Amino acid sequence: MTEGAPAATAGATGSDGLCSLLGIDHARVAELVAVLARRGVTVAAAESLSAGLFTATLTEIPGSSAVLRGGIVCYATDLKHSLVGVDGDLLDRYGPVHPDVARQLADGARTRCGATVGVGLTGVAGPGPQDGDAPGTVFVAVTSDAATLAAALPGQDAPTDRWQVRAAAVRTALDLLGQWADGSA
Numbered sequence: 001m002t003e004g005a006p007a008a009t010a011g012a013t014g015s016d017g018l019c020s021l022l023g024i025d026h027a028r029v030a031e032l033v034a035v036l037a038r039r040g041v042t043v044a045a046a047e048s049l050s051a052g053l054f055t056a057t058l059t060e061i062p063g064s065s066a067v068l069r070g071g072i073v074c075y076a077t078d079l080k081h082s083l084v085g086v087d088g089d090l091l092d093r094y095g096p097v098h099p100d101v102a103r104q105l106a107d108g109a110r111t112r113c114g115a116t117v118g119v120g121l122t123g124v125a126g127p128g129p130q131d132g133d134a135p136g137t138v139f140v141a142v143t144s145d146a147a148t149l150a151a152a153l154p155g156q157d158a159p160t161d162r163w164q165v166r167a168a169a170v171r172t173a174l175d176l177l178g179q180w181a182d183g184s185a
Helices: 014-022 026-039 053-058 077-082 088-094 099-113 162-182
Strands: 043-047 068-073 117-123 138-143 148-153
Touching: 014 026, 014 053, 014 162, 026 053, 026 162, 043 053, 043 099, 053 068, 053 162, 068 099, 077 088, 077 099, 088 099, 099 117, 099 138, 099 148, 117 162, 138 162, 148 162
Parallel strands: 043 068, 043 117
Antiparallel strands: 117 138, 138 148
């Protein structure tokens, strides 16, 4: 086993493996994918701290190819600008951990991948701070032509274990996407 990797559990095997590891209800993700597919909605994501976990979670569901257009892992700050189109002045002024960065990540993923909805995730996984932002500081956004939803996980009350922070970011992104799909935006 790789040092720092989560231990495999009996519930983390089979078709709900990644969902189980992230503390996500596999059936809930399957229903979300089904709703989006029925409506002809497509999703794209730009992921920083989650490094592809959000899109990997969606692909746990058979038939998710009808929904997921693509994902961009932009872990490095310069890639947020060059690959996704996040405003360079915004990054220079506030750094990569900012609510507007999450929104621009979502918009950039949506535009570049030709999707109905974009999801952006950025933050500090830890264990130490980054540019003055505490571990567990996370910003997530879901954008479409009709609405923008955003959420923050404050560093002071958030977990500081890297895996827990990243899992919380993915759960938050799925919650926001679900709110968007429910028309709660």
